[in-house]
Amino acid sequence: MIEDDFEFGIYDVDTLETQHSATGRWLERWCPGVGAVAVDGFFLIPEGGLVDPHQLALDALASVQIAPPAIRTSPSENGRLYVQVPTWLWLDSTWWQTYEATANTGRVWSTVRATPVATTWELGDGGSVSCRGPGTPWRPGSSEGASSCTHTYRSSSATRPGGTFNLEATVTLEVSWTSNAAGGGALPAITRSSTLDVEVGEIQAIGTRGGR
Numbered sequence: 001m002i003e004d005d006f007e008f009g010i011y012d013v014d015t016l017e018t019q020h021s022a023t024g025r026w027l028e029r030w031c032p033g034v035g036a037v038a039v040d041g042f043f044l045i046p047e048g049g050l051v052d053p054h055q056l057a058l059d060a061l062a063s064v065q066i067a068p069p070a071i072r073t074s075p076s077e078n079g080r081l082y083v084q085v086p087t088w089l090w091l092d093s094t095w096w097q098t099y100e101a102t103a104n105t106g107r108v109w110s111t112v113r114a115t116p117v118a119t120t121w122e123l124g125d126g127g128s129v130s131c132r133g134p135g136t137p138w139r140p141g142s143s144e145g146a147s148s149c150t151h152t153y154r155s156s157s158a159t160r161p162g163g164t165f166n167l168e169a170t171v172t173l174e175v176s177w178t179s180n181a182a183g184g185g186a187l188p189a190i191t192r193s194s195t196l197d198v199e200v201g202e203i204q205a206i207g208t209r210g211g212r
Contacts, residue, residue, distance in 0.1 A: 022048030022106030056110035057177035060103035068194040074138035090135030110179040124165025157200040164197040
């Protein structure tokens with residue numbers, strides 16, 4: 001019997017990867033006068049079943065709690081945007097963080113970390129913008145070129161259904177995993193999206209006739 005498969009490694013005969021049971025113990029069947037005998041072709045049986053750290057990582061990823069990203073714009077997303085005026089695009093900084101979840105079976109655990117890296121914006125007028133990071137929040141006094149994540153609408157949304165454009169932000173999150181057992185590395189990236197209906201209007205200029 002193996003008491004601790006962290007102390008005494010058990011290896012898959014085909015892949016040579018380490019294997020772990022739920023309890024860390026591996027049992028063998030011993031018959032008097034015969035010695036150890038195979039059970040279903042194996043001399044060592046994982047107590048509590050064999051644990052797959054990679055599957056635990058997938059289970060952890062399925063459980064990770066990531067809310068839809070909070071869209072921010074300037075001019076404000078709560079008011080009206082304007083044609084010919086650059087609209088700054090960004091996501092709320094409290095959302096842009098690394099998300100983590102852990103799954104375990106017995107004493108074996110795997111942890112996943114999902115980190116946002118880029119945002120693709122679909123502006124509703126046929127335009128799109130791809131940005132690394134969450135974008136730059138507008139602040140009073142910000143220079144026009146302080147953000148590379150902007151879009152300038154060329155037409156109003158007045159003729160669209162509901163009088164709005166559908167603004168969508170899709171964030172790509174890179175995923176990695178670790179385990180106290182074997183394995184670890186990268187998992188396929190995941191995405192999270194938010195949509196917002198925005199009204200885009202025209203600025204009406206008022207002219208005056210000069211002269212007497």
